[in-house]
Amino acid sequence: MAGAELIGKEELKEIEVLFETGIFARYSLDKERQGIWKVRDFEKVFAKYFGSQYALGVSSGSSALKIALTALDVGPGDEVICPAFTFMATYEAVLEVGAMPVMADIDDTLNLDPDDIPNKITPRTKAIIPVHMCGAPARMDKIMRVAKKHKLLVLEDNAQACGASIKGKMTGTFGQMGIFSFDHYKTITTGEGGMILTDDLDLYHRAEWYHDHGHDHLSTVSRALDGRTILGFNYRMNEIQGGIGLAQLRKLNRVLAAQRKNKAAIEAILAPIPGLKFRAVPDPNGDSATHLAFNLPTAEQAKTFQKALKAEGIDTVCFKDNFWHYVPNWEHFLSKSTAQTKSPFTDRRNRKATYSRKAIPRAEDLLGRTLIMGISVKMPAARMKAIRKAAANAAKVL
Numbered sequence: 001m002a003g004a005e006l007i008g009k010e011e012l013k014e015i016e017v018l019f020e021t022g023i024f025a026r027y028s029l030d031k032e033r034q035g036i037w038k039v040r041d042f043e044k045v046f047a048k049y050f051g052s053q054y055a056l057g058v059s060s061g062s063s064a065l066k067i068a069l070t071a072l073d074v075g076p077g078d079e080v081i082c083p084a085f086t087f088m089a090t091y092e093a094v095l096e097v098g099a100m101p102v103m104a105d106i107d108d109t110l111n112l113d114p115d116d117i118p119n120k121i122t123p124r125t126k127a128i129i130p131v132h133m134c135g136a137p138a139r140m141d142k143i144m145r146v147a148k149k150h151k152l153l154v155l156e157d158n159a160q161a162c163g164a165s166i167k168g169k170m171t172g173t174f175g176q177m178g179i180f181s182f183d184h185y186k187t188i189t190t191g192e193g194g195m196i197l198t199d200d201l202d203l204y205h206r207a208e209w210y211h212d213h214g215h216d217h218l219s220t221v222s223r224a225l226d227g228r229t230i231l232g233f234n235y236r237m238n239e240i241q242g243g244i245g246l247a248q249l250r251k252l253n254r255v256l257a258a259q260r261k262n263k264a265a266i267e268a269i270l271a272p273i274p275g276l277k278f279r280a281v282p283d284p285n286g287d288s289a290t291h292l293a294f295n296l297p298t299a300e301q302a303k304t305f306q307k308a309l310k311a312e313g314i315d316t317v318c319f320k321d322n323f324w325h326y327v328p329n330w331e332h333f334l335s336k337s338t339a340q341t342k343s344p345f346t347d348r349r350n351r352k353a354t355y356s357r358k359a360i361p362r363a364e365d366l367l368g369r370t371l372i373m374g375i376s377v378k379m380p381a382a383r384m385k386a387i388r389k390a391a392a393n394a395a396k397v398l
């Protein structure tokens with residue numbers, strides 16, 4: 001909830017000027033906009049912050065995934081390996097481009113298990129989407145090695161870990177492309193919005209063209225005179241989102257510092273509890289700390305502990321039970337209920353992929369005994385005290 005907690009006069013100041021020019025569109029209208037380019041500026045500072053060559057602001061994290069897959073030329077006949085623990089948009093984006101999502105297991109980082117990738121590779125596998133869930137990175141060093149060995153493209157879904165890093169390298173910059181989301185719940189927010197990062201100029205061009213009907217954005221006279229080489233669609237970000245994004249990005253370091261401090265304080269409270277273990281994080285300094293994840297030896301103990309915390313007003317999520325973030329719980333996905341009658345599922349040329357719980361033993365075990373607590377920027381002393389009291393009571397029932 002980080003960024004949303006801090007919405008204030010800085011965001012308002014960024015967009016006020018747009019109400020003077022009346023230009024909310026990101027492209028063209030050069031004279032009328034009086035030199036104001038909010039989305040363009042947001043992209044520039046975003047790319048710089050993350051140490052990436054190119055950034056493209058788009059309408060959402062979901063559209064960012066679809067645009068990136070399109071730029072990477074993933075389509076019908078291709079398979080894309082995704083972790084079993086992710087938000088549904090990762091799988092939806094693969095289906096949107098006509099490809100087949102292939103489910104893989106997670107490891108103790110709660111993210112895509114690099115060792116399970118080879119088990120899921122077929123001659124049709126074209127790409128992998130590691131997802132950095134709940135603020136902390138997947139084992140990207142190993143995932144990149146596996147990808148290189150098998151000549152697979154890597155698109156990082158970094159919607160949930162804006163600001164995370166591994167030994168100083170930001171998540172979202174390991175693969176050929178990385179995406180971010182700025183929806184209400186993400187680390188920084190523009191209400192709705194997304195960003196794509198890449199160091200590859202060709203991929204950037206393809207994404208940029210595709211997200212705006214093929215426009216090459218080269219005309220200095222009029223948008224109507226833009227050239228075009230490929231067809232596209234409309235996934236543009238607007239100037240209001242760009243302005244809010246600029247103000248939010250300036251708050252990102254403060255958000256990360258506050259979350260890390262609060263997470264460390266709660267970790268210290270929970271650490272002495274016998275049998276309780278924290279989620280593995282490849283580089284503890286690089287956790288964006290939006291969440292604190294810990295596990296207990298058995299699912300029963302986790303349930304008991306969760307109930308006891310809840311009785312004291314402290315909420316945690318067991319993602320094995322979650323409706324939107326765990327493949328085996330997506331009944332409409334499992335029954336292949338798409339909006340249109342024809343889909344990658346009904347294409348006979350596609351291999352039947354399995355989404356059975358048996359295919360993901362580590363996710364079934366780990367997620368079933370892991371509890372995840374949201375970390376806010378603002379966690380006053382009273383809240384910390386409540387967590388301390390709840391944890392002490394919950395520890396007694398174990």
Ligand SMILES: *Cc1c(COP(=O)(O)O)cnc(C)c1O
Pocket residue numbers: 060061062063086087089090131157159160181182183192193194
């Ligand atoms: C939020 C989210 C998305 C989608 O982002 P939207 O901006 O909400 O479309 C994609 N992947 C993950 C892992 C997410 O959490």
